[in-house]
Amino acid sequence: MDELPLGRVLHGNCLEILASLPERSVDLIFADPPYNLQLQDKLFRPNMTEVIGVDEHWDQFSSFAEYDAFSRDWLGECRRILKDTGAIWVIGSYHNIFRLGTIMQDLGFWMLNDVVWVKTNPTPNFRGTRFANAHETLIWAKKDENSRYTFNYHAMKGLNEEKQMRSDWWLFPHVTGAERFLMAGQKVHSAQKPEALLYRVLLASSHPGDVVLDPFIGSGTTGVVAKRLHRQWVGIERDAEYARIAQARIDAVSPEPYDEVCFDVRGKRRKAPRVPFSMLLEAGLLQPGQPLYFRKNRELKAIIKPNARLQYGEIEDTIHLLGRRLSNSNPCNGWDHWYYQGEDGDLAPLDTLRQKLREEMDGWE
Ligand SMILES: C[S@@+](CC[C@H](N)C(=O)[O-])C[C@H]1O[C@@H](n2cnc3c(N)ncnc32)[C@H](O)[C@@H]1O
Numbered sequence: 104m105d106e107l108p109l110g111r112v113l114h115g116n117c118l119e120i121l122a123s124l125p126e127r128s129v130d131l132i133f134a135d136p137p138y139n140l141q142l143q144d145k146l147f148r149p150n151m152t153e154v155i156g157v158d159e160h161w162d163q164f165s166s167f168a169e170y171d172a173f174s175r176d177w178l179g180e181c182r183r184i185l186k187d188t189g190a191i192w193v194i195g196s197y198h199n200i201f202r203l204g205t206i207m208q209d210l211g212f213w214m215l216n217d218v219v220w221v222k223t224n225p226t227p228n229f230r231g232t233r234f235a236n237a238h239e240t241l242i243w244a245k246k247d248e249n250s251r252y253t254f255n256y257h258a259m260k261g262l263n264e265e266k267q268m269r270s271d272w273w274l275f276p277h278v279t280g281a282e283r284f285l286m287a288g289q290k291v292h293s294a295q296k297p298e299a300l301l302y303r304v305l306l307a308s309s310h311p312g313d314v315v316l317d318p319f320i321g322s323g324t325t326g327v328v329a330k331r332l333h334r335q336w337v338g339i340e341r342d343a344e345y346a347r348i349a350q351a352r353i354d355a356v357s358p359e360p361y362d363e364v365c366f367d368v369r370g371k372r373r374k375a376p377r378v379p380f381s382m383l384l385e386a387g388l389l390q391p392g393q394p395l396y397f398r399k400n401r402e403l404k405a406i407i408k409p410n411a412r413l414q415y416g417e418i419e420d421t422i423h424l425l426g427r428r429l430s431n432s433n434p435c436n437g438w439d440h441w442y443y444q445g446e447d448g449d450l451a452p453l454d455t456l457r458q459k460l461r462e463e464m465d466g467w468e
Pocket residue numbers: 115116117118135136137138161292294295296297318319320321322323324325339340341342345
């Protein structure tokens with residue numbers, strides 16, 4: 104396919120469909136893959152009613168090796184179709200999330216956060232043999248170590264009473280009652296995710312008009328929220344009935360008309376106060392004589408001069424222009440490519456300090 108079939112749930116195996124999609128064409132991927140739950144026995148509540156969990160054909164793998172091979176294939180394809188500025192969210196439980204995380208790192212994805220979605224109404228552990236499993240984990244990763252990505256920091260603050268959003272998300276129960284998509288009174292999909300979860304994911308890490316892809320779209324939750332937020336979307340689903348239901352569910356959504364001022368939450372970031380590099384020195388967040396490392400490479404270091412320029416061998420230049428020289432004349436945003444060593448010994452991008460100053464400046468009148 105030369106172009107993405109936007110606004111459609113594609114019916115088929117995501118391995119084949121992803122392979123047919125154009126390289127670097129997608130801004131954001133949300134993936135809720137099979138969990139590989141390996142349920143052996145039916146589970147009953149104390150009153151002997153059966154717990155209807157996820158024990159369906161789409162979740163059957165014969166071994167960890169088979170699951171890993173499948174995961175490596177679809178994650179590899181996802182990385183290929185992501186734009187260089189793209190990012191991926193993968194959600195899972197303790198059954199699969201560690202395997203997926205390892206595979207993602209092996210493929211070159213760069214972890215940004217793991218977010219814990221805490222379920223305020225979890226299914227109890229009826230046998231009393233383990234803790235009640237009350238959360239799922241989302242991995243948020245960018246395409247590689249040096250790539251840029253979208254984070255609507257201020258929008259997240261807006262959702263959190265103007266405090267920095269944290270990685271433990273408590274606010275919404277898993278899908279029950281009104282939100283569960285029902286057909287003829289029956290639960291349609293055992294693994295349907297809450298729209299609130301997708302709302303936060305999409306608002307945090309994409310912009311209106313961006314292309315969001317879900318390779319395991321199930322009942323269509325990702326498409327529903329993408330449409331409400333005016334993102335473009337495409338979904339993949341192997342089960343014909345789910346694919347049909349998801350398309351119908353998403354088609355039934357009529358978002359409020361698009362208005363840039365309202366829907367584009369980058370405004371505040373664009374108007375964020377300008378912070379020149381010299382301000383970090385003056386504020387004492389960096390010291391003259393301190394080394395900075397280019398692209399996290401401890402061999403490639405420059406020294407900060409008191410005049411807020413960098414000295415690299417014989418060359419003296421700004422963080423941006425020296426970065427450009429070190430990148431074969433390609434444009435270089437020094438804030439993202441120069442790293443300083445924090446008190447814990449770890450390297451962090453200069454942009455972290457700039458954000459810190461901006462935070463403080465937010466309180467200035
Ligand atoms: C965990 S569920 C996703 C639920 C979805 N997030 C929602 O809110 O409804 C995983 C879905 O992936 C589908 N699936 C499993 N293997 C697949 C494959 N190889 N290609 C495409 N879809 C697949 C299953 O049929 C199932 O609907």
